[in-house]
Amino acid sequence: MIRRFNYTDRVKIARTRVDIRLLKDNEGKYFKAKVDLEGLGLPPDAKVYIEPNYKGVYQRFDFGTVSSFKEPTDTRLNELPETELAYFDVAVVDESATVGLLLGKARGIPVSTDGIPNDRIPLLYVNPADLKNQFWKLTFDSSEDGRPVLEVNNRIPELYQKAKSDINFISLVYPVAFRGVLIKMIEEGSFDVDAEHWIAQWIKFIDVVLGIKSLPSTDSDSDSLTPEQEEWIDLCVNEYCKKLQLFEKYTNQ
Structure with a gap:
């Protein structure tokens, strides 16, 4: 996946603002996500993407905009390697220009199928x-x-x-x-x-x-x-x- 962003003085989105659950059923793994972007001064029409990844393999999911955060119908991790653990990036992007302008980022949030809260993942x-x-x-x-x-x-x-x-x-x-x-x-x-x-x-x-x-x-x-x-x-x-x-x-x- 090629991601074209213009990196500026972007907002760092605290991990405490991100709530992601990694779930699994007979068809594989999928996730649910909530992100609190209130009070960060981000444009309401900026796009929100969530990117699960593991061992260098990424998927990207469109979660609407800052003012209209919406979970997509399908969030299955069908491109990632088989794993009970994944890392999640959250990106807020201004797409009004040809090259997306990265406005906000949360990077490498570890989430497991154990149901452990994002901030309690074991050190190892x-x-x-x-x-x-x-x-x-x-x-x-x-x-x-x-x-x-x-x-x-x-x-x-x-x-x-x-x-x-x-x-x-x-x-x-x-x-x-x-x-x-x-x-x-x-x-x-x-x-x-x-x-x-x-x-x-x-x-x-x-x-x-x-x-x-x-x-x-x-x-x-x-x-x-x-x-x-x-x-x-x-x-x-x-x-x-x-x-x-x-x-x-x-x-x-």
Whole structure:
């Protein structure tokens, strides 16, 4: 899909203004959406589009205008890869000229079929996928900003539920996945990101939940981790296991 927009000083639409539910039935997945655009100073006749996406594949749906927000008859995600998770962009566009003028944007809102509110999606979402002979895999290609996702093999139906509730799976897999997330955060080269970026959300978790206030330097001329970075990663993973009492829960079964 080719999207032609002229990017100006656009309005940032807060995620709290967007309510999207991802649903499924026998025919596949579809979504319902409400967007509060009141008080943003957007032209009433500007067009509103909602774009679900996953792993670089986008669909676009016409939701009317700012003054006449209207859900289309069909919102089925029939072009996206098979997934229980999708990301949604909301765009407000002035189409009075040849090239659309982007006036407002909300980007990368994660929504799952679990019915979890948009603002409560887990830091590490579990998503079934075709992994051939692998049991699980940590990926960073599901969204535009590289949000981490823990994929589990969809050829093992019970694995999806085990990944969310089984203490054996959680104790043995999640610390390894957490370590992979921490390494990726360092590799990104900066902790100074937008508050809605996934790295900022993980930093908040490390600070507030794990009680680790320090961050390692991301400056390094080497392709390998520095001793300081290794020490910080070990500290975070250990505190994570301690906070969730994984060792005790696993050994006391």
